Amino acid sequence: MQRAARSRARRSVAVGTLLTATIAQASLPPRPLTRAQADIRSAALLALGKRLFAETALSASGRMSCASCHDPRYAFTPSNARPVQLGGIDGRQWGTRAVPTLMYLQAAFPFTEHYRGTEEDGALDGIDQGPAGGLTWDGRADRGRDQAAIPLLSPQEMANASPDNVAARALRAGYGPRFGAIFGNNVAARAADVFAGVTAALEAYEQDAPTFFPYSSKFDAYLDGRAVLSPQETRGLAAFDNPARGNCAVCHHDTLLPNGGHPDFTDFGMVAVGVPRNPEIPANRDTQYFDLGLCGPDRTDLRGHHEYCGMFKAPTLRNVAVKKSYFHNGMVHDLRAAVAFYAERDLAPERWYPRAPNGSVAMYNDLPPGLRGNVNKEPPFDRNPGEAPALSARDIDDIVAFLRTLTDGYRPVQQQLKEGQGSALDPLGP
Ligand code: HEC
Numbered sequence: 001m002q003r004a005a006r007s008r009a010r011r012s013v014a015v016g017t018l019l020t021a022t023i024a025q026a027s028l029p030p031r032p033l034t035r036a037q038a039d040i041r042s043a044a045l046l047a048l049g050k051r052l053f054a055e056t057a058l059s060a061s062g063r064m065s066c067a068s069c070h071d072p073r074y075a076f077t078p079s080n081a082r083p084v085q086l087g088g089i090d091g092r093q094w095g096t097r098a099v100p101t102l103m104y105l106q107a108a109f110p111f112t113e114h115y116r117g118t119e120e121d122g123a124l125d126g127i128d129q130g131p132a133g134g135l136t137w138d139g140r141a142d143r144g145r146d147q148a149a150i151p152l153l154s155p156q157e158m159a160n161a162s163p164d165n166v167a168a169r170a171l172r173a174g175y176g177p178r179f180g181a182i183f184g185n186n187v188a189a190r191a192a193d194v195f196a197g198v199t200a201a202l203e204a205y206e207q208d209a210p211t212f213f214p215y216s217s218k219f220d221a222y223l224d225g226r227a228v229l230s231p232q233e234t235r236g237l238a239a240f241d242n243p244a245r246g247n248c249a250v251c252h253h254d255t256l257l258p259n260g261g262h263p264d265f266t267d268f269g270m271v272a273v274g275v276p277r278n279p280e281i282p283a284n285r286d287t288q289y290f291d292l293g294l295c296g297p298d299r300t301d302l303r304g305h306h307e308y309c310g311m312f313k314a315p316t317l318r319n320v321a322v323k324k325s326y327f328h329n330g331m332v333h334d335l336r337a338a339v340a341f342y343a344e345r346d347l348a349p350e351r352w353y354p355r356a357p358n359g360s361v362a363m364y365n366d367l368p369p370g371l372r373g374n375v376n377k378e379p380p381f382d383r384n385p386g387e388a389p390a391l392s393a394r395d396i397d398d399i400v401a402f403l404r405t406l407t408d409g410y411r412p413v414q415q416q417l418k419e420g421q422g423s424a425l426d427p428l429g430p
C-alpha cells in the first residue's frame, strides 16, 4: 500500500454547528438564534463540557472522570506509567489499550477504508492509501460525541449500565439547570436528550483550540521564525524527514500545510507496525486473545477483513515526550526505545520479541501466525538482518531531541527574560 505524503488542513467544527446538530438530534424544536445568542450558547456548551470532563459523578464508581485517564497536565494522557488504565465499578478492571492524547484530533476526518486525499490537503493524486481516519486506535468512532459514549458505558472505564444511567447521574449531580439554559427547559424530561447533551458538550470542549491545539511548541516557534533549533534537533529533523533513514514524516506529517497551517504529526492512517505483545495486560494471558485493531475485537464492522488485522491509527507525535507509555498496548515506556523500535524491529528482533519454544524469535508475536504478513515493511522497516540499520544510535538520539521540541508551552528566551523567569542558558525554562 503506497503512502504519498498527506497533509490535512486544520478543520475545526464550529461549536455553533454542533449545538444546532445536538438540538436536532435531541429532537427539540430548533429555535432561531441571533449570532450573539449562538455565541453565548456555544461558550456555555464548551464550559459545560469542560466541567463534565472532570466530573467523577458521571462514573459508576463515583471516582472516575475523563480526566482520570486524560490528565490535562500530561497532554491529556495518564499521569501514571501503567500500560493500560484501571477503571470500572470497583476501579479494578483493566483496560486493554494505552490511553492516547486528546490533543490535535481536531482535523481527524471520518474513518474511510480508502483514503485518497482531499482538495484541501493538496494530495489529490487519487492513490488509494488504505484505511484512515476516525477516533480511537481503530477509528471506530467518527465524531467526538460517539466516542464519548464509549468510556461512559464501558465496564472497564466509567461503567454506566446505559445512557439513561448517565443522564440520571448528570441530573443527580445538579446539571439540570445548566442543560436547561443551553438546550431548553424541557431537556431534562428525556434521558436520551440529556445523554446527547453530555456527549455533545464533551465534543465541544475537545474542539477548544487554546486547550487542545495551541500549536505552542518550540517547533511551532521555529516554523514561524521565532526560534532556532539546536544542531542536534536540526539533525533529528533531517533524519525524521529523510526517506532513506527515519522516513517518519510519511506518516507523522511535519511540514506546513498548503494553507499555512502547522502540521499535526499524523496522517490518521492505519498501519500494522508489529508492536510486541504486552504480557502486562491481563487480557493477554489468554493466548487465543489478540487485539487486532481494525479487524476486532473492539471494532466489529471489519471482522472479515484479515488484511486489516494488526492495524492501528498513527498517533500525533505532538507532546509525545510528555507521555509515559507508548504504542497502542503501552508496551514501551521510554521515548528513545519507541524510536529505536523502528530501527531494531527486524534487525535485532531478539531485543523486542520473546523466544518461541523451539528457540526462534517469535517475531510480530501480537498477531496470530497466519496474519504476521500484515506488518509494514516500508522504510525504515525495509532492512534485512545483516544490513545497516536505517537509523544509527546517534540518529535515534537526534530524533528524540527533535521530538522534544514538539511539547506545547514553549516560551522563547526573550519572553522568559521579560517575565524575569528562566535564563538564556535554560531555554526550555522550568
Ligand atoms: C479508564 C480510562 C479512560 C477514561 C476514564 C476515558 N478514556 Fe478516553 N480513551 C481511553 C483509551 C484506552 C482510549 C483508546 C480506546 C481505543 O482505542 O479503543 C481512549 C480514547 C479516547 C479518544 C480518542 C482519541 C484518539 O486518538 O482517537 C477520545 C476523544 C477520548 N478517549 C475521550 C474521552 C472522554 C470524553 C472521556 C470521558 C467521557 C474519556 N475519554 C474517558 C481511556 C479512557
Ligand code: HEC
Residues within 6 Å of the ligand: 240, 245, 246, 247, 248, 249, 250, 251, 252, 269, 270, 271, 272, 273, 274, 275, 312, 313, 314, 315, 316, 317, 320, 323, 325, 326, 327, 328, 329, 338, 339, 342, 376, 378, 379, 380, 399
Ligand atoms: C508507515 C507509517 C509510520 C511511519 C513511517 C512511522 N510511524 Fe510512528 N507510528 C505509526 C503508527 C501506526 C503508530 C501506532 C502503532 C501501534 O501502536 O500499534 C506509531 C506510533 C509511534 C510512536 C508512539 C506514539 C504514542 O503516542 O504512543 C512514536 C514515538 C512514533 N510512532 C515515532 C515514529 C518515528 C520516530 C518514526 C520514524 C523513525 C516513525 N514513527 C515512523 C506509523 C508510522
